[in-house]
């Protein structure tokens with residue numbers, strides 16, 4: 001894949017509520033942002049874990065659903081027109097010179113920025129790996145938790161495991177390319193878009209895909225290449241030919257690459273000061289659930305406060321030597337202009 | 343206070359006391375019982391609080407609701423007695439409840 005280059009004032013890692021609000025606070029101070037998240041949508045935990053649950057402790061909002069909060073934040077930051085890079089995981093942060101940082105993703109994106117804000121929450125949302133014996137020996141050759149290139153599955157025997165949208169979407173998508181798709185799920189009900197469920201049942205009926213009710217119990221192959229696997233059903237164990245296994249059990253949060261960036265950590269959290277929320281590296285900030293300091297609470301409102309104070313210091317890196325005057329959005333004609341409400 | 347017993351995959355037992363109204367997941371987390379991740383904090387959205395209910399208690403804990411059954415699809419090694427522990431409310435009825443933990447929550 002070709003590398004893509006971007007230059008901006010600030011790169012924000014994590015599009016959770018705190019990363020989103022950081023766009024606003026930085027924007028008020030004229031800093032342009034690019035926001036990167038491994039999820040395919042903004043909102044972090046609010047969007048992935050509890051979109052339909054009410055939150056009761058956002059100041060001024062007696063009750064707001066996780067997804068409503070995300071939608072409102074997206075609306076609030078619209079005037080600043082941030083660029084989003086979703087389904088991308090930040091792998092590396094490197095200092096280039098006295099001014100710039102370089103941030104690289106697993107999608108071959110390279111960013112050059114004067115400040116980096118880590119709003120990584122509980123870490124990257126990554127696919128759950130089912131505890132099947134020796135599964136890690138086959139990862140990347142024969143076991144895949146996400147799919148970037150469908151072509152590699154052409155004319156292969158595929159086993160797709162799971163009963164949610166990802167499992168069904170890929171079964172539908174790969175059925176015509178693969179030699180044979182076997183769908184393995186623990187029951188004959190699916191928790192997915194009704195349309196996909198209908199299509200899957202008709203493919204099963206037409207004998208276009210195989211369906212096994214059960215779970216994968218063991219893998220068989222050598223040198224990292226799968227040949228077959230066994231599925232445990234309610235009354236027997238069946239062997240299924242398999243070149244590639246695609247398990248879809250949803251996502252879980254793992255700290256991920258953040259651990260390798262040379263930042264001071266305390267129990268997997270980045271230590272920061274409480275004036276600027278800066279890490280041990282000048283110009284790299286950490287806000288929201290990912291940071292720790294005496295008295296830290298993992299609350300959205302605390303992350304919002306951190307975003308505001310962080311922005312004051314980030315300004316000094318983006319506009320060195322320039323003086324910052326404190327202003328209210330209510331009354332400053334300057335700020336109102338930026339928000340498009342003057 | 344109600345007593346709940348957790349048996350880790352490796353056989354280690356933990357017996358904890360918890361106020362009624364908590365969930366079995368909360369009983370584990372509040373008492374630092376290892377083996378329950380509970381990523382979503384009890385929102386029935388992560389399936390990382392999976393437990394096996396001792397068959398003797400199956401009747402008292404009742405049947406999983408539809409949403410919990412759906413979410414169990416995202417747990418591994420699901421058996422007939424699998425439940426999400428954040429969906430089991432503790433009451434005096436369940437005093438002495440025993441649940442086993444899976445090898446891993448993922």
Ligand SMILES: Cc1cc2nc3c(=O)[nH]c(=O)nc-3n(C[C@H](O)[C@H](O)[C@H](O)COP(=O)(O)OP(=O)(O)OC[C@H]3O[C@@H](n4cnc5c(N)ncnc54)[C@H](O)[C@@H]3O)c2cc1C
Pocket residue numbers: 013014015016017018019020036037038039043044045046049050054055056057088089090091119120121122123124125255256257258287288289290298299300301303381382383384385
């Ligand atoms: C069920 C539940 C209920 C909650 N209820 C409340 C409540 O009532 N009130 C309250 O204040 N808080 C509540 N919280 C906590 C609140 O959701 C968190 O405090 C908040 O989400 C933290 O926001 P964040 O932006 O710091 O991180 P997150 O929301 O965790 O977002 C971080 C994002 O960063 C991404 N990321 C991490 N590393 C990388 C990387 N290397 N590359 C790319 N992307 C990366 C992740 O994929 C994720 O999307 C609740 C949490 C849960 C789970």
Ligand code: FES
Pocket residue numbers: 367379380381382383384385386387388389390391413426427428429
């Ligand atoms: S804690 Fe997430 S489903 Fe129970």
